[in-house]
Amino acid sequence: MPLIFELLQQMAMIVVIAYLFSKSPAMNYLTGERLRNREKLILYFTFTLFSILGTYTGLPIQGAIANTRAIGAVLAGLIGGPALGVSVGLTAGIHRFSLGGFTAFSCGISTTTEGLIGGLIHLWLMKKNNPEQVFQPAIAFGATFVAEVTQMVLILLLSRPFSDALALVEMIALPMILANSVGAALFISMVRDQKRVRDKVGAMFSSKAFTVADRTLGILSRGFSSESAKEMVEIIRQETGVGAVAITDREKILAFAGIGDDHHRPGNPVVTKWSQLALSENKVVFANGYEDHFQCPLTDDCPIGSVLVVPLQMDQEVVGTISLYEPKTKLFLSINRSFGEGLATLYSHQLLRSRYEEQKSLLVRSELKLIQAQVNPHFLFNALNTIRAVVRKDSDRARDLLLELSNFFRTNLKRTSDTVTLEEEIAHSGAYLEIEKARFGKRLVVEMEIDPQLKGLRVPAFTLQPLIENAVKHGVASLLDQGYIWVRAYQQGRLALIEVEDNAGCYCKPLESQGLGMKLVDKRVKNLYGNEAGLSVECVPQEKTLIRVTIPQDKGQFDDSSADC
Amino acid sequence: MIRALIVDDEELACEELQLLLEETGAFELVGVCFNALDALKQIKEKRPELLFLDIEMPQINGFELLAMIEADLMPHVVFVTAYDEHALKAFEEKTLDYLLKPVSRERMDKTVAKLRETIRRGQVPSYEVDSLKQIPCQQSNRVKLIATGDVEFAFSDLAGIHVVSPEGMYFTELTLKALEEKTELLRCHRKYLINPAKIDQIKMLENGLAEIITFRNAKIPVSRRYLRQLKAKLEL
Numbered sequence: 001m002p003l004i005f006e007l008l009q010q011m012a013m014i015v016v017i018a019y020l021f022s023k024s025p026a027m028n029y030l031t032g033e034r035l036r037n038r039e040k041l042i043l044y045f046t047f048t049l050f051s052i053l054g055t056y057t058g059l060p061i062q063g064a065i066a067n068t069r070a071i072g073a074v075l076a077g078l079i080g081g082p083a084l085g086v087s088v089g090l091t092a093g094i095h096r097f098s099l100g101g102f103t104a105f106s107c108g109i110s111t112t113t114e115g116l117i118g119g120l121i122h123l124w125l126m127k128k129n130n131p132e133q134v135f136q137p138a139i140a141f142g143a144t145f146v147a148e149v150t151q152m153v154l155i156l157l158l159s160r161p162f163s164d165a166l167a168l169v170e171m172i173a174l175p176m177i178l179a180n181s182v183g184a185a186l187f188i189s190m191v192r193d194q195k196r197v198r199d200k201v202g203a204m205f206s207s208k209a210f211t212v213a214d215r216t217l218g219i220l221s222r223g224f225s226s227e228s229a230k231e232m233v234e235i236i237r238q239e240t241g242v243g244a245v246a247i248t249d250r251e252k253i254l255a256f257a258g259i260g261d262d263h264h265r266p267g268n269p270v271v272t273k274w275s276q277l278a279l280s281e282n283k284v285v286f287a288n289g290y291e292d293h294f295q296c297p298l299t300d301d302c303p304i305g306s307v308l309v310v311p312l313q314m315d316q317e318v319v320g321t322i323s324l325y326e327p328k329t330k331l332f333l334s335i336n337r338s339f340g341e342g343l344a345t346l347y348s349h350q351l352l353r354s355r356y357e358e359q360k361s362l363l364v365r366s367e368l369k370l371i372q373a374q375v376n377p378h379f380l381f382n383a384l385n386t387i388r389a390v391v392r393k394d395s396d397r398a399r400d401l402l403l404e405l406s407n408f409f410r411t412n413l414k415r416t417s418d419t420v421t422l423e424e425e426i427a428h429s430g431a432y433l434e435i436e437k438a439r440f441g442k443r444l445v446v447e448m449e450i451d452p453q454l455k456g457l458r459v460p461a462f463t464l465q466p467l468i469e470n471a472v473k474h475g476v477a478s479l480l481d482q483g484y485i486w487v488r489a490y491q492q493g494r495l496a497l498i499e500v501e502d503n504a505g506c507y508c509k510p511l512e513s514q515g516l517g518m519k520l521v522d523k524r525v526k527n528l529y530g531n532e533a534g535l536s537v538e539c540v541p542q543e544k545t546l547i548r549v550t551i552p553q554d555k556g557q558f559d560d561s562s563a564d565c
Numbered sequence: 566m567i568r569a570l571i572v573d574d575e576e577l578a579c580e581e582l583q584l585l586l587e588e589t590g591a592f593e594l595v596g597v598c599f600n601a602l603d604a605l606k607q608i609k610e611k612r613p614e615l616l617f618l619d620i621e622m623p624q625i626n627g628f629e630l631l632a633m634i635e636a637d638l639m640p641h642v643v644f645v646t647a648y649d650e651h652a653l654k655a656f657e658e659k660t661l662d663y664l665l666k667p668v669s670r671e672r673m674d675k676t677v678a679k680l681r682e683t684i685r686r687g688q689v690p691s692y693e694v695d696s697l698k699q700i701p702c703q704q705s706n707r708v709k710l711i712a713t714g715d716v717e718f719a720f721s722d723l724a725g726i727h728v729v730s731p732e733g734m735y736f737t738e739l740t741l742k743a744l745e746e747k748t749e750l751l752r753c754h755r756k757y758l759i760n761p762a763k764i765d766q767i768k769m770l771e772n773g774l775a776e777i778i779t780f781r782n783a784k785i786p787v788s789r790r791y792l793r794q795l796k797a798k799l800e801l
Binding site (some may be wrong): 313377378380381382385388389390392400438439440443477478479480482542 | 574575576577578580581584602605621623624647648665666667707708783
């Protein structure tokens with residue numbers, strides 16, 4: 001009986017070892033996943049040490065040792081498979097053998113066997129596709145129980161003289177079987193709890209990080225300014241619970257929230273050496289509060305004791321910093337440190353993205369400008385020359401033409417919105433066509449067929465006119481005889497089609513190699529209505545060129561006010 | 566009076582210019598053409614001293630038209646355009662003058678003065694023009710442009726000048742002389758031009774005559790007069 005108490009005492013040691021183990025890096029490998037060789041090696045050393053320790057802390061009884069060596073071997077097999085179990089068992093077994101005694105050989109063999117038993121149970125669990133069961137204390141208990149019973153049998157079979165072996169087994173069997181099984185279960189239970197706590201902390205941390213990211217990214221996408229910074233620091237402080245949070249640009253504090261906000265004011269210049277270092281060296285600066293104390297340059301009463309400053313980058317250029325502060329009375333958690341660094345990286349990406357978006361919208365606006373500027377000076381001067389000739393012959397017509405010309409230019413210049421109705425687009429093109437008809441006289445004939453239901457369809461501004469101008473330029477202007485232009489808008493199933501056709505067939509290039517004007521029309525229609533929309537060119541050389549704008553009507557945006565005009 | 570021809574595809578623009586020319590009293594208008602082909606024909610027939618030439622015209626623009634006129638027939642040229650200063654800058658020194666539409670009376674007077682001076686000095690118009698890359702041929706009421714490299718040979722008969730390419734035979738307003746001057750085609754006979762790149766063999770005949778056989782097996786006569794010249798040019 002006293003033996004079982006002695007062994008139970010050893011269990012206290014097992015608990016300590018299990019605790020230490022759970023704090024060690026080896027703990028990271030107990031994921032239930034397949035282990036890599038390096039990880040197996042570390043586990044091998046850990047469990048071998050554990051196992052040998054079990055031998056040394058054992059009690060010498062009648063030339064044998066009652067011990068907890070089995071736990072290391074069985075658990076190694078259980079967690080890492082037969083190879084690891086046998087390796088640990090063999091090493092610990094050889095070690096036991098070297099210590100001598102009449103059970104030296106049988107114990108050496110049996111420890112190896114125990115490792116193998118653990119390993120076989122591991123394989124069995126894997127086969128059942130149940131790797132998580134490895135961390136069940138009951139399984140560990142059972143495995144060690146079986147292993148220890150086997151050991152007793154082996155001692156009886158292998159140790160001589162048999163009478164001594166029998167006497168020994170009678171004495172140690174029960175305490176050792178129980179102690180080892182309970183010890184293994186205890187070890188696993190301890191490790192499992194630690195693992196759960198870790199997973200839970202990790203999950204909580206992840207969820208916190210996601211919450212902060214989710215709540216702040218949207219704000220940042222509106223721009224990097226004092227307003228957005230102010231909202232962001234509040235959220236970060238709320239979610240992380242750090243003492244204070246600040247965001248700066250390169251010169252000044254954009255926002256500050258938390259302890260010390262009475263003297264760390266937004267708008268103040270960046271003065272602390274930590275922030276300046278982060279800005280100038282583009283690196284993470286950390287003052288942990290005990291080796292490196294945060295010292296407020298403004299007042300000695302400042303409650304802040306530690307700080308983490310992470311630079312915010314855009315295109316490898318530092319645009320500002322984000323700082324987390326803790327009071328003198330509190331430790332700066334390393335979890336908050338990695339959190340701050342991760343956040344800064346995320347924000348840097350977002351800043352880059354915002355800039356990209358900004359440039360994209362700038363591009364759209366400049367594209368519009370470009371189209372406006374694309375008004376062909378040829379057209380203007382030819383028009384003026386034509387009108388000059390018309391004045392002599394028919395001053396009323398000349399007056400009309402001047403009106404058309406001014407209408408055309410007015411629309412061209414004042415368009416700022418990106419979309420207009422098809423009707424407006426037709427009116428704009430109509431003014432253009434009137435001038436061209438006067439210029440080319442009988443050589444230009446235009447026919448329009450517009451489905452009235454489509455008049456309210458919204459299209460990008462300058463969708464139709466460039467197509468018609470193209471048809472004039474490459475159509476009638478390059479034909480020796482009469483040039484026809486057909487402008488059509490009609491519905492076909494769920495598609496709205498707008499077509500401009502000429503009878504010249506001089507413009508047979510595919511869309512990709514067409515002029516900037518055509519490509520812009522294509523791009524802008526796609527931007528508005530998606531990839532199904534766009535421009536296509538059909539051409540029969542010397543016969544016709546047909547340029548078609550396709551718009552999926554179900555996505556069509558209509559302007560009702562003009563649909564019934 | 567300066568014998569002038571207007572070339573512009575816009576009727577109203579022609580009318581406008583015509584009125585302006587009449588106002589100056591310095592010109593005798595020999596014709597108005599609405600495209601380059603018509604202009605080529607009228608230049609041959611009417612031999613104007615001066616062209617008022619629009620740059621933007623269907624199929625063949627003003628610059629290309631200049632490249633098609635043979636040196637003997639080349640009139641003085643005044644470009645008239647709505648807006649092409651860029652292209653004109655490059656041409657400025659080579660042309661006599663250029664006018665921007667709409668043209669004012671004062672500006673036209675300056676041109677007249679300049680013209681009179683040039684003609685008084687007896688300056689012969691000669692413009693550096695690009696070599697001809699395409700030969701304009703008439704096909705019903707369209708212009709068919711044939712790349713000079715595609716031409717196999719050209720010949721003249723009673724109907725006029727014909728250009729032969731793998732696609733067929735086409736009628737052109739350009740003279741053999743113009744083609745000889747402006748393209749890679751070589752004279753091999755009074756009535757024939759040959760593209761040296763298409764020659765498969767030259768067969769010597771009696772009396773110092775020869776016959777060219779092209780890759781497509783067309784037979785082109787070579788006269789005594791041009792045989793030596795041809796050989797020299799082909800470095801035979």
